[in-house]
Amino acid sequence: MSSFLFDPTPHPLSRVDWTGTRAAGLARLEAFLPAAGTAYTRTRNSDLGPDDRSNVSALSPWLARRLITEEEVVSRVMASHGFVKAEKFIQEVYWRSYWKGWLEMRPQVLTRFNLDRLALNQLATEDHELAQKLSRAKAGETGIACFDAWVRELTTLGWLHNHARMWFASIWIFTLELPWQLGADFFFKHLLDADVASNTLSWRWVAGLHTKGKHYLARASNIETHTKGRFNPAGQLAENALPLSDPGLETFPSALPADEILFEDRVGLLLHGDDLHPESLPLTAKVVGAGLLLVPEIGRTDGAKNKFQRRAEQNACTRLEQAFGMEAPRMASLEDALDWALGLDVREIATPYAPVGPIAWHLADLKQALASHGVRLVRLRRPWDSRTWPLATGGFFKLKERLPYLVRDLGHL
Ligand SMILES: Cc1cc2nc3c(=O)[nH]c(=O)nc-3n(C[C@H](O)[C@H](O)[C@H](O)COP(=O)(O)OP(=O)(O)OC[C@H]3O[C@@H](n4cnc5c(N)ncnc54)[C@H](O)[C@@H]3O)c2cc1C
Missing domain, CATH: 3.40.50.620 (HUPs)
Incomplete structure (x- = not known):
C-alpha cells in the first residue's frame, strides 16, 4: 500500500543550510524559487517551527550581508513567476530597502536608540528587579512556553520566523514590560541576519513608535493558529496594552547624500x-x-x-x-x-x-x-539603493505604489 500520506521524508526546502557562503545562499534561492509565488502569499504567515522552513525563503542572512543581492533575488523571482504572482514576496524584499532608506534619512533615531540602549544596560546592572526580569527573559525562563522556545531558537540557531519575531517583541514589550531597546539589543547579538535598520525599526514598529499610536499586540489565538497548534499562551499575554510613545524625537527626513563617483582609473x-x-x-x-x-x-x-x-x-x-x-x-x-x-x-x-x-x-x-x-x-552606492531609499520619506505605501516601475527598471516588465 502506498504510504505517501505518511511520507516521513522531509520537504527538501524544510531544512536550511545556514552556511555563510554565496554558494549556499544561491542554492537556497534556487530551491525556494518554485515557492515564491502564490504559495508564499498563502502560507508565509505560519511559523511551522525550526524543522520546517518550507514556506519562507530564509534568505535574510545572505541578503543582510549582500552575499546575494536584493536585485538578484527579485530578478530570479520575477523570471519564475512574474510580478502579479510574486508581488507579496517582492514587497517583502523591498521592506528591507524601505527600512534602510527610512533610517538613512533619520540617523538621529539610531543615535537615540544607542544612547538609550547603553543607559538601560547600565541601569540593568543597578536595578535588581530589572536585572532579574531581563535574565529570566534571556534565559527563556518566563513560563510562557512559546516565548521560551523562541529564546532557545534565537540563541542556538540565530534565526526566527517573521511572525515569531513580531510575537516575541510584543510579548517582551507589553507582557514582560521590558524596555524594547534591550530586546532589540538581544536580537541583534544573536540573529544571523542582524541588520541595524530592519531590527531597530521593526522593534519600534511593534512598540507603536513607527506609526504613532499603532502597536502590534500578540494574541494567543493568533499564535495558536499560525503555529499550527504548537503553542497557545491563552491567558498569559497582555492583549490590551497601550502603545509606547517617544516624545521629543524628531523623525522628519533629512536629504540623502548625493551619489559619489570615481575619477581615477x-x-x-x-x-x-x-x-x-x-x-x-x-x-x-x-x-x-x-x-x-x-x-x-x-x-x-x-x-x-x-x-x-x-x-x-x-x-x-x-x-x-x-x-x-x-x-x-x-x-x-x-x-x-x-x-x-x-x-x-x-x-x-x-x-x-x-x-x-x-x-x-x-x-x-x-x-x-x-x-x-x-x-x-x-x-x-548601488543603483538599487539610490532608487528605493528616497521613497522612504513617509510610510511604506509610497514605495509599494512604485513597485511595478521599480521592478520594470530592473528590466523584467
Ligand atoms: C522585531 C523584528 C526584528 C527584525 N529584525 C530583523 C533583522 O535584524 N534583519 C532582517 O533582515 N530582518 C529583520 N526583521 C524582518 C523579518 O522578520 C526578516 O527579514 C524575515 O523574517 C527573514 O525571513 P525570510 O528570509 O524567510 O523572509 P521572506 O519572508 O522569505 O522574505 C524575503 C526577504 O525579504 C526581506 N524581508 C522580509 N520581511 C521583512 C521585514 N518585515 N522587514 C524587512 N525585511 C524583510 C528579508 O531580507 C527576507 O530575507 C525583523 C522583524 C521583526 C518583527
Missing part, C-alpha cells in the same frame, strides 16, 4: 560586512588592490552568528581574490586599513556605501584619516 577596493558582493559593484576603474575590513565580533565568538559571519568574510576574500587575481588581506582595525590603502599608491579607495550604523561610522573615521594623506574614500 586605478583604485583600491575595500569591502566590508554590509556588502560582500564585489562582483556586481558599479566599479569604473581598474582595481589594483583589494581587501576586507572586518566587523568587530559581537558576543561569544562561538555563537551561530559569529560562525556565519566569519565564514562570510572568508568567502568574500576568496571571491575578491578570484575576481581581481590578487591576494585580499583581512583588516581588523582602521590602522591596518589605512596602512594597506596608503601602501597601494593610489589616490582613491572605492568602498560599497555602508548604510548608517557601525561600519559607516568606521568608514567615516577612515575617510578622514585617508583625506589627510590626500586619498579619497569613495562610497559607491
Whole structure:
C-alpha cells in the first residue's frame, strides 16, 4: 500500500543550510524559487517551527550581508513567476530597502536608540528587579512556553520566523514590560541576519513608535493558529496594552547624500560586512588592490552568528581574490586599513556605501584619516539603493505604489 500520506521524508526546502557562503545562499534561492509565488502569499504567515522552513525563503542572512543581492533575488523571482504572482514576496524584499532608506534619512533615531540602549544596560546592572526580569527573559525562563522556545531558537540557531519575531517583541514589550531597546539589543547579538535598520525599526514598529499610536499586540489565538497548534499562551499575554510613545524625537527626513563617483582609473577596493558582493559593484576603474575590513565580533565568538559571519568574510576574500587575481588581506582595525590603502599608491579607495550604523561610522573615521594623506574614500552606492531609499520619506505605501516601475527598471516588465 502506498504510504505517501505518511511520507516521513522531509520537504527538501524544510531544512536550511545556514552556511555563510554565496554558494549556499544561491542554492537556497534556487530551491525556494518554485515557492515564491502564490504559495508564499498563502502560507508565509505560519511559523511551522525550526524543522520546517518550507514556506519562507530564509534568505535574510545572505541578503543582510549582500552575499546575494536584493536585485538578484527579485530578478530570479520575477523570471519564475512574474510580478502579479510574486508581488507579496517582492514587497517583502523591498521592506528591507524601505527600512534602510527610512533610517538613512533619520540617523538621529539610531543615535537615540544607542544612547538609550547603553543607559538601560547600565541601569540593568543597578536595578535588581530589572536585572532579574531581563535574565529570566534571556534565559527563556518566563513560563510562557512559546516565548521560551523562541529564546532557545534565537540563541542556538540565530534565526526566527517573521511572525515569531513580531510575537516575541510584543510579548517582551507589553507582557514582560521590558524596555524594547534591550530586546532589540538581544536580537541583534544573536540573529544571523542582524541588520541595524530592519531590527531597530521593526522593534519600534511593534512598540507603536513607527506609526504613532499603532502597536502590534500578540494574541494567543493568533499564535495558536499560525503555529499550527504548537503553542497557545491563552491567558498569559497582555492583549490590551497601550502603545509606547517617544516624545521629543524628531523623525522628519533629512536629504540623502548625493551619489559619489570615481575619477581615477586605478583604485583600491575595500569591502566590508554590509556588502560582500564585489562582483556586481558599479566599479569604473581598474582595481589594483583589494581587501576586507572586518566587523568587530559581537558576543561569544562561538555563537551561530559569529560562525556565519566569519565564514562570510572568508568567502568574500576568496571571491575578491578570484575576481581581481590578487591576494585580499583581512583588516581588523582602521590602522591596518589605512596602512594597506596608503601602501597601494593610489589616490582613491572605492568602498560599497555602508548604510548608517557601525561600519559607516568606521568608514567615516577612515575617510578622514585617508583625506589627510590626500586619498579619497569613495562610497559607491548601488543603483538599487539610490532608487528605493528616497521613497522612504513617509510610510511604506509610497514605495509599494512604485513597485511595478521599480521592478520594470530592473528590466523584467
Ligand atoms: C522585531 C523584528 C526584528 C527584525 N529584525 C530583523 C533583522 O535584524 N534583519 C532582517 O533582515 N530582518 C529583520 N526583521 C524582518 C523579518 O522578520 C526578516 O527579514 C524575515 O523574517 C527573514 O525571513 P525570510 O528570509 O524567510 O523572509 P521572506 O519572508 O522569505 O522574505 C524575503 C526577504 O525579504 C526581506 N524581508 C522580509 N520581511 C521583512 C521585514 N518585515 N522587514 C524587512 N525585511 C524583510 C528579508 O531580507 C527576507 O530575507 C525583523 C522583524 C521583526 C518583527
